[in-house]
Amino acid sequence: MRKRYCIGFSIAVFVFVFFLGVGYQLSYQYVMDRQEEDAVTTKGMAQKNEGYYLKELNGYVAVYFSDQETLYELTEISLKDLPEEVQEEVRNGKFVETMRELYGFLENYSS
16 A cells, blocks of 8 residues: 555656646746847847948047947047058048957057
């Protein structure tokens, strides 16, 4: 008789743990689906970055967004410390397409 109770108790624990695991998986999947929906909504509203422009501002290199009016970052790179060719490009508004290129330029010419 004791063996039957032991087997019944073991089966009950197994069923309980099984349903607990299934419930956890379902709730986890529900949360992940909601986060994915939120991410899709956010991505849909985001605007594509169209690049940056390096221009002169008070003798220093300034980084502007693609509209060439909104300042992104003012650097401490003096225009006179740059090579002549690069100075001319910056005065004319040097276009940089990606953030990787932008920070590559800034790292190369910062002291």
